[in-house]
Amino acid sequence: MNTRQLLDNHKLSITEGRMNILDIFLQSKVGLSETDIGDKLYRKTDRATIYRTLKIFRETGIIHPVSTEGSATKYVLKKEPIEHLHFKCTKCGDITCLADIEISGYNLPLGYTKLESNFLIIGICNECNNQ
Amino acid sequence: MNTRQLLDNHKLSITEGRMNILDIFLQSKVGLSETDIGDKLYRKTDRATIYRTLKIFRETGIIHPVSTEGSATKYVLKKEPIEHLHFKCTKCGDITCLADIEISGYNLPLGYTKLESNFLIIGICNECNNQ
DNA sequence: CTGTGTGCAAACACTTTGCAGGTGT
DNA sequence: ACACCTGCAAAGTGTTTGCACACAG
Numbered sequence: 001m002n003t004r005q006l007l008d009n010h011k012l013s014i015t016e017g018r019m020n021i022l023d024i025f026l027q028s029k030v031g032l033s034e035t036d037i038g039d040k041l042y043r044k045t046d047r048a049t050i051y052r053t054l055k056i057f058r059e060t061g062i063i064h065p066v067s068t069e070g071s072a073t074k075y076v077l078k079k080e081p082i083e084h085l086h087f088k089c090t091k092c093g094d095i096t097c098l099a100d101i102e103i104s105g106y107n108l109p110l111g112y113t114k115l116e117s118n119f120l121i122i123g124i125c126n127e128c129n130n131q
Numbered sequence: 132m133n134t135r136q137l138l139d140n141h142k143l144s145i146t147e148g149r150m151n152i153l154d155i156f157l158q159s160k161v162g163l164s165e166t167d168i169g170d171k172l173y174r175k176t177d178r179a180t181i182y183r184t185l186k187i188f189r190e191t192g193i194i195h196p197v198s199t200e201g202s203a204t205k206y207v208l209k210k211e212p213i214e215h216l217h218f219k220c221t222k223c224g225d226i227t228c229l230a231d232i233e234i235s236g237y238n239l240p241l242g243y244t245k246l247e248s249n250f251l252i253i254g255i256c257n258e259c260n261n262q
Numbered sequence: 263c264t265g266t267g268t269g270c271a272a273a274c275a276c277t278t279t280g281c282a283g284g285t286g287t
Numbered sequence: 288a289c290a291c292c293t294g295c296a297a298a299g300t301g302t303t304t305g306c307a308c309a310c311a312g
Binding site for chain 2: 275276277278279285286287
Binding site: 065068069085087090098100101102103104105106107108109110111112113114115116117118119120121122123124125126129130 | 196199200216218221229231232233234235236237238239240241242243244245246247248249250251252253254255256257260261
């Protein structure tokens with residue numbers, strides 16, 4: 001998936017800054033916060049700009065938040081709309097999508113409407129367990 | 132459930148401040164943040180104290196966080212250890228436990244260990260839908 | 263050319279920390 | 288009496304906003 005294409009699909013103008021940030025998401029397997037992104041850009045991009053970009057990416061559905069546990073909000077690229085788990089490792093701090101695990105078998109009470117969902121498991125990841 | 136008893140069960144010393152805060156949790160059906168609690172105490176209690184109390188209640192397992200979406204962390208009393216849903220209404224902002232809905236039917240990948248979990252649905256609650 | 267994106271600076275919201283004095287056991 | 292709780296003040300993060308200039312379409 002190409003960054004230009006992705007921005008265009010979501011009707012966003014194509015700027016260098018947005019492509020850089022999108023690139024970082026495309027290359028990351030874990031959830032990213034403003035700070036994570038700023039670091040990877042060697043802080044050459046203003047924080048306000050990154051926050052604004054994250055907001056727009058979120059609103060247009062390019063990314064979605066996976067966790068805010070404890071501190072900054074972390075985001076990942078939006079995958080298929082299947083409900084799936086996110087996993088936060090308390091040792092390394094990384095947040096990953098367990099996209100192959102689908103959640104099912106629940107019904108909301110009468111009168112409730114679902115817009116979004118976020119299923120987070122907190123624990124120790126495979127890599128940290130094998131150390 | 133009595134506040135004194137509850138604090139004692141968790142080996143916490145019984146102070147007026149803690150009983151007040153615990154009372155508020157016992158009487159609330161929705162998740163509460165520091166600000167929510169401070170307001171209900173007419174801001175007679177220092178913010179730092181409330182934050183410290185929330186931290187201790189969380190560490191001892193009296194309460195657990197249900198959402199931080201957008202802003203302050205909200206907590207509810209810990210119920211049975213069954214995994215259940217939390218629901219955040221985007222209209223009224225309230226967060227409630229859907230304690231009668233149990234989540235099941237998923238397995239973590241090999242090597243992953245679960246410590247905690249937090250399943251949040253975001254949408255419109257029954258009351259807000261009927262307005 | 264015109265609207266939108268960006269950097270800078272300031273402000274705001276949420277949370278934590280050190281210290282001195284007060285309270286629970 | 289001693290440990291722990293609390294208030295106060297300050298500081299530390301995370302995030303948003305107004306404005307002037309720069310850039311994309």
